[in-house]
Amino acid sequence: MKTKFLSAFALLLSFTISAQKVNFMEEFKKENQGKSTVEVNEVKELLIIMLAITDFGLENDDMFEQKGDYYQRVLKHFKTYKDEPIIKKMDSLLMKNPLEYIFFTGNAQTYTLKNDILIPSKIYILPADKVANVKIEINPITTYKTEIEAFAKKSHFTDFYKSEKTFYNKIISDYEQFSNLRRQWNWLEKNFEQKINSYIVYTSALINGLNYTGGYENNNFHLIEMVLPTIQKEQGRSEKNNDAFNTRSMFTEIDHNYVEKPSVKYKSELNSALKDREKWVNTKTYGTEYYPDGFKVFNEYMTYGVFILYAEEIYKGDAKLLQEINNEVNAVMVERGFIKMKEFNEELKNLRNKNKKKKIDQLYPELINWCSLQ
Structure with a gap:
């Protein structure tokens, strides 16, 4: 039986971002002003996969989406590595505090992956530093950088990620077609005094109930990040009801x-x-x-x-x-x-x-x- 560890709590979380934890340079501001983007982030996908194959992850289908062919492909490729020391360490951290999921995945954009090496970002320093009443001072990806790199290399993660590009592109195109982000953004800007410069959605077919959002303000630029499941089309719902359901998931983050x-x-x-x-x-x-x-x-x-x-x-x-x-x-x-x-x-x-x-x-x-x- 799966452990519904987060079923009530996981419907919505927000973390608060301190301005000094990001560095929005002028070039970044110019590139992103007025834009909304959807991304299956490579480092975030690596970390979600690693967390999903922990014993904790395998027993929590409310946190990790375990239906569908993609999850089976993940298990086929990566489950053989579930006894690696870094996976065991992640498991112990999740058992102590499930919010470690956010501290790992929410800081994924602080690095990019190149030739199995994690390269630090100049833009994102420590974006996910506080969730609920829990605060961290050190990026866990930095703490376990060597071990994460070793796992990526040993498991041939980059090859897997590249082989799934067509699948990821379909996830992104579905968001762009069905999420109505621009409509929501326009409505909120019209009906509230608050103004936002840019939005980014990070998504994965492995995300289930644990969604979260963060706001970053730095150098007169306000960016909103959302970490959400993929677009869902549930049986038994009308087309309009599915539209409303997907809208609600995003809107109540925005x-x-x-x-x-x-x-x-x-x-x-x-x-x-x-x-x-x-x-x-x-x-x-x-x-x-x-x-x-x-x-x-x-x-x-x-x-x-x-x-x-x-x-x-x-x-x-x-x-x-x-x-x-x-x-x-x-x-x-x-x-x-x-x-x-x-x-x-x-x-x-x-x-x-x-x-x-x-x-x-x-x-x-x-x-x-x-x-x-x-």
Whole structure:
């Protein structure tokens, strides 16, 4: 039986980036201004594969996608190397703290791989330095650089990665065709005061429930990174419902970066308004401990609530689809322990309908007041 170690917690994580951990030089800014890109990053794929073949990884299909031909190809090529010392070390780290997955994969862009040698990046220094309440000072890829290089060489990772290029290109083209990133980006920039310079999506067919996002601000340039599963087309869903499902996975990563900025302005009011956590979260549900105060609880409600506002506009006129979207969002959030999602969504929609010309930032005072009266 698979260990559903992260099932509740893994629906959404965000890490906070310190400005000194990246170095956005002028050339980088010029190349990326106004652009969104999708990438199956080589070093990230190497690290995900290494983590996936640990005993921990093999027993956690909520963290690693274990359906499909690609996973079988990975196992066929790499499982024979699962007893290598670096894999055993990664396994022990994951057993102590599953967030090590993010500290490895979230720092993958700090290196490129050339002739089985990891070459340091001049742009990314230590982007994933904090997740929830856990902070690191040293890049684990740097710590285990020699061992990771040895694994890449011994397992002929580069040959495998090159042989899968057609598959990776299809993943990227599916994102570009079906993710509607530009539509989401435009909507959020129109409806919030926050502005973002560039987006990058890192994806892999091995990513399942553990998705995360990070924001990087340096040298007057703001880049958003998202680490997400591949585009999904689930059986039993209509084409529009699949579109909405894939949109939600991305949107609820993107809008963290818009929702949180006005929340900071009202942090003390939020902590006061939602001080009785048991009214807002089922504290017995695993994962809710990562939202210890009113500020973080509100942000999580707002992240999914704003997706509902987006859906109400984008899918306007399709009452059936909108009902499906509302029901699914409410059910997912309640399952995660956010027990007042339905009421929160209804109040947010009411405020939006009364103030259609206002930025969503401007709805916060009334919404916070409503929260305080619950």
